[in-house]
Amino acid sequence: MAKTTYKTWADNTIPTAAEFNEQIRDNGNAIWVGTTAGDMDYYNSATTKARLAIGAEGTVLQSNGTTPFWADAETASVYYNGAQSIGNNSLTAIASFNTEYFDTDGFHTGTDGNITIPATFGGYYFIWAGGYFSSHATANKLRHMELLVGATVVAQQDVTSVASEIMGLYVSTLYSLSAGDVITVKVKHTAGVSLNFNYPELIVVRLK
Numbered sequence: 001m002a003k004t005t006y007k008t009w010a011d012n013t014i015p016t017a018a019e020f021n022e023q024i025r026d027n028g029n030a031i032w033v034g035t036t037a038g039d040m041d042y043y044n045s046a047t048t049k050a051r052l053a054i055g056a057e058g059t060v061l062q063s064n065g066t067t068p069f070w071a072d073a074e075t076a077s078v079y080y081n082g083a084q085s086i087g088n089n090s091l092t093a094i095a096s097f098n099t100e101y102f103d104t105d106g107f108h109t110g111t112d113g114n115i116t117i118p119a120t121f122g123g124y125y126f127i128w129a130g131g132y133f134s135s136h137a138t139a140n141k142l143r144h145m146e147l148l149v150g151a152t153v154v155a156q157q158d159v160t161s162v163a164s165e166i167m168g169l170y171v172s173t174l175y176s177l178s179a180g181d182v183i184t185v186k187v188k189h190t191a192g193v194s195l196n197f198n199y200p201e202l203i204v205v206r207l208k
Contacts (some may be wrong), residue, residue, distance in 0.1 A: 002048045003030040042068055074121055076100070076107035079201035083134070086197050091144075091188045094131075094200045107204060115183045115204055122178040124208045127154070129185045130170040131200035136191045137164055144188040145169035149181050161191065166198075174207070 004022055009015075015023070030049060038054030044067070055061070055070025062071045078097035086092050098111040107115045117125075129147050139161055146156035155173040169187065177183075183204065187197050 002045075003027050004047075040068075072104050074105050074206035075204060076103040076105075076115055077201070077203045078103065078108045078115065079199060081199070083196035083198045084200070085194050086133075086187055086189060087194050088192055089188065089190050091146075091186050094185045094187070094197070094202075097200070097202060113184065115202055117177045117179050117181045117183075117204075119179045121206060123176070123206050124174060125177050126172065126174055126203075126205045126207060127183060128170070128172040128203040129201065130168065131185075131187070132166050132168040132198050133161075133187075133189055133191075134196040134198060135164050135166045136161065136193070136195060138191055139163035141192070142188065142190040143167045143169060145171055146186050147171045147173065148184045148186065149175060149177065161189075 004027060006027070007019070007023060035051065036054060040052045040054075041049045042052055044050040052068055052070075058073065059070040060073050062069055078100050080094065080097050081099045084092075084095060093113060095113045096111045097108065097113060100108060105118050105121060107118060109116070127147060129145065131145070133143050141161040143159045143161055144156070146153045148154065154175050155171040157169050157171050159167055159169065161167055183202065185200060185202055187200075189195050
C-alpha cells in the first residue's frame with residue numbers, strides 16, 4: 001500500500017469520510033506493513049514500503065544494491081582431529097584438516113590441508129588459525145605459526161618455549177580475498193627433536 005501526501009488543510013474545512021480514510025487510516029496502514037514479529041519494512045519507492053520477512057536463524061542481512069534480503073553466512077571451520085609430527089627447524093604446512101565443524105559453501109574439500117575461496121565469494125574475510133605444540137623439556141626455543149594466502153604470509157606468531165609446557169599458537173587477520181585464493185597454515189619449532197603439533201584448526205568468515 002502506498003502512502004499518500006498529507007493534505008494542507010484550510011481553516012474551517014470539514015473533511016469527508018474518504019479524506020479521513022486516506023489521510024489517517026490508509027497512511028497509517030502504509031507505515032505498519034509487518035505481519036510477524038521480527039519483520040522489517042523498507043522503501044521500495046519514494047512513497048511505498050514493502051515487508052521483509054524475518055530471516056531464518058543464523059542468516060545475515062545483505063543487499064543487492066536495490067533490495068535487502070537474508071542470506072546464509074559464508075563460513076567454514078575445519079580442524080585436524082589428532083597430531084602432526086613436525087621436524088626440528090623445518091617450516092611445515094599442516095597437511096590435513098580431516099574434520100569439519102561446518103562448511104557453508106564448499107570452502108574445504110575432503111581432508112585437504114587448506115581452504116579455497118569459492119567462485120563469486122571474493123570479499124573481506126576474518127581468518128583465524130590455532131593449535132599447540134606438545135611439551136618438551138628444553139626451554140627458550142622457538143615456536144612459530146604463520147597464516148598464508150598463496151605464498152604470502154598474512155599473519156604470524158612467534159613464542160618462546162617454557163620447559164615441559166605445551167605451547168599454544170593462535171593467529172588471525174582481516175584480509176581481502178578473491179575467488180580461488182588458497183589459505184594454508186605452516187608451523188615451525190627449534191626443540192632439537194621432532195614435536196607434535198596438535199589439533200590445528202582453521203576458520204574463515206566472509207564479512208563483506
